[in-house]
Amino acid sequence: MIIVRYGEIAVKGGKRREFERKLAGNIEKALKRRGIEGRAEVIRGRILVDAPDNAAEIIAKVPGVVSVSPAKVMPYEEVPKYLKEALKGLTPRSFKVETQRLDKTFLKTSVEVNKEIGAFVVKEFGWKVDLENPELTIGIEIINGKAYVFFEKIRGVGGLPVGTQGKVVVLLSGGIDSPVAAFLMLKRGAEVIAVHFDQGKNARKVVEKVVEILNDYSPEPIELIVENHFEILKPYVIALNKLNGREWTCVVCKVAMLRRAAEIAKENGALGIVTGDSLGQVASQTLTNLYFETMSVDFPVHRPLLGFDKEEIVSIARKIKTYDAFLEYPYCDCPFRPERVVTQGKLEEFEKIRAELKKEGVI
Ligand code: ATP
């Protein structure tokens, strides 16, 4: 049996039941995809999953899950007998008992259970009690008259269940940043459609791997839409060449991607586009450029990493393992990048380019 705790969604008032049901369903789907049949049932602010212990790691990655504990269920009276067996051979420097009574009809309070079970362990094993910093914590949760006993709490990703916040299109580039942006959206409960503009390079392989890794956080496999970057960009580049504006390539390239992404979003009922931009991280990610890019697409663009430092992004990428995909293939520079890139472009110049793009029927 596995105990699943969820935080944020418990305070969502009227939405609570819908959220709980979604989370339980997402947990079942995550297990099923890995060949584990497990029923997830919402009981008194917990989700109890009838599945083997190795399901815990899978469940910990389901957005909305705060923590997970593989547990044994028994009538309260049998807890001492169980502990006598389960703890045999262990030699912790100290321990404590931590009880939560989710079922207030149970006659003992959690403090009474702590004392009673703690005294038993001291008598049986002679271990020292340390309430501040114990080496071993014996967890007990009382749910529907039964005791659930566990020794570990695996941290979950937190956030909200996927499917409670609508859908977004995430632009995945094959770099380190955009997979982190995608993960953060999944973590906040949004369904994700991935879009990659393929240049026939390794980036596509990285993206395919990234999607596979991100699937651990998504109840349904993430759909990956691959577009031909050359085709999407071609009319824009032709217009730019006419204007002798090669240094605008990076900005205009982003405009091309965002506009195509907006079409894809509309076709798929998504309500926003998400990118991995982080302010000032590279020369092209200036506020000016982001302004031009956003003003050129008639659709919401979200940039969850805008205020993150590179180290912060890398540290998340390592934690969620998308960094591994990036390391697997040698990095390729963009073939379109001109020698000089506009970083603080003038609005008048940008408007000239836009007028030309309009004239050419590109936008
Ligand atoms: P990343 O690490 O995600 O590649 P980056 O720091 O390299 O980001 P840019 O290359 O300037 O930044 O791209 C900014 C954002 O534009 C990316 O985070 C991604 O969301 C999107 N993007 C860039 N190139 C592509 C591409 N080929 N396909 C899809 N999206 C892209």
Ligand code: MG
């Ligand atoms: Mg990139």
